[in-house]
Amino acid sequence: MNPAPPLSPAGASVRAVQDPFHGDLLEVSMGPHHPSTHGVFRMIATLDGERIVRLKPVFGYLHRNHEKLGENTSYLASMPYTDRLDYLNSMTNNWAYALAVEKLAGQAVPERAEYVRIILAELTRLLNHTCLAGFLLQDTGCSGTPLMYAFREREAILDLFEALSGSRMMCNFQRFGGCRLDPSPDWLAAAARLVERYGAFLDEYEELITVNEILLARTQGVGVLPAALAVNAGVTGPMLRASGVNHDLRRVDGYGLYPRFPFRIPLGAHGDTYDRYMVRMLEMRESLGILRAALRDLPGGPVFDPKAKLRGFRPKPGEAYGRIEGPKGEIGFYLVSDGGPNPYRYRVRPPSLINLTVLEDLCLGHTVADAVIILGSIDIVLGEVDR
């Protein structure tokens, strides 16, 4: 790395800096309020001409010390807070937290609840990847139209979530030992209808977008992530698989009842921005297969273990790390119990933050306009990055 000048203070947007190797450089501060950063995220890009020679992300604008809040409240009271981490995917956040606590306390989950969790997690994956495809196109400058197509479908999934949990985005649905509510037959029928027509939407969207010349030109060969770096840097989720690494926690860990469901794991060949887009489009089709099977085979029975304890819940001293394959990557919770009603230590492993580790590597040598697309393809939510 070049001997770097100190970063510019917050507020300065553009300034000239000197570098003993490159000579005159321009430092551009993007964010924290910038439409392309998907929230309050700031990157300080140093440019040699138009090319990025250095890029430092700045975090913390949405920091509220979520982990301290978790230590000061009971186990159950943290559940609604987990909705606010990655606020697009509250259902998978809930599941990851419930899984970690169930591991900590040795709590069993009924079969029907496992199926409901899989149905909700795969709907969340559809929702997240659909949003990403829309936002990515927005980032390439295709303002409005693709995003509206994506949001139309996202809203249909959010309607399902609202009908089930009472809230579109802050679902607060999972409990330690099952789910809060049992989906009604009407709800299941509505979910099955959505799954049946979602394939047609994907076909329509891909016909518009996937072979679009502008998208190909802007994304192919941009932001190439080598597989070895991706693994070493802890990159997970679709971004890791786009680099050709066959690693999906649904397969590797086999948590929940995922081993019962056959699905393929799409892998990228080049690790560029286009692969990261394409892997997600293909993953959505696999999710539809899982959803069809889960809705077809959904067993009867309770959705909540009647022996599970909700109030006065005090797990024995010990610790547990539970993780699931969230839409953005490995979302994990690390909990330490000292036998009290609150966790002694409550830690969130945020996939968005750790995937950003390679942001500078991906952006070097590209233009600022490419950095915007690369950031979009990493798929971050600042509620989770800053916690």
Added chain:
Amino acid sequence: MAAAPADPNGVTAMETIEQLHARIAARFPGVGATVVLNPGPAAQHSLLIPAAGARAIAEFLRDDPELQLDTCSNVTGIDWPDREVTETVRRTVTEPPPADTPAGTVPGTRVVEEKVRRAMPGHLEVVYHLYSVAQGHGPVILRLRTEDRGERVTLPSLTPVWRACEFQEREVYDLFGVVFSGHPDLRRLLMWDEFRDHPMRKDYVEPDDYEWEPTPHDRVLTRAQRHYPAPPAGSGDSATR
């Protein structure tokens, strides 16, 4: 790809923590790693390694062909403050013989239980969860402990071994105050650079003027009055009135 494992921790077969500990002890004699057992149902046991050998052990774990722990999933800190423990100690005391005992009798002994209060010095702990993407197993959990809870406690950085630690170690530095030697870019991650304290420590006290107001009122005024001494009369300082 093989079907998912049946292990409750969701990992494929891997050597047990005792086997791993024995291998590390053979490979690094004199380093002194210890197994920390997890009493809970999760049974995720961990290895406590001394700071001096941490880098070498981490590189061994990454490069060992059987383990291939090629990624570090999670890095976090835990604060264990100084505490006082009450222990029951058994002590054998010699009873003084009664006055009318004939000379030459062996004095009797008796066991007494005493409660002893002992100060346990606190420490900060950094926990690493290692997994293998290549082999699909894990976690191997490493723990490093600082000597005390001072301001500039130092531990070796594992970022040169796993890039995944880069931001997470910055976060531990920011929120717990552990300085990682050998970290390429150790700055605060979430709090602003001018911030002085480490909020995730258990004894952290929120500053009074966190949300400083020029004319404090209600709760903020009460706190401000408690914190700042009353200004001398006629000084005209309205902020702390």
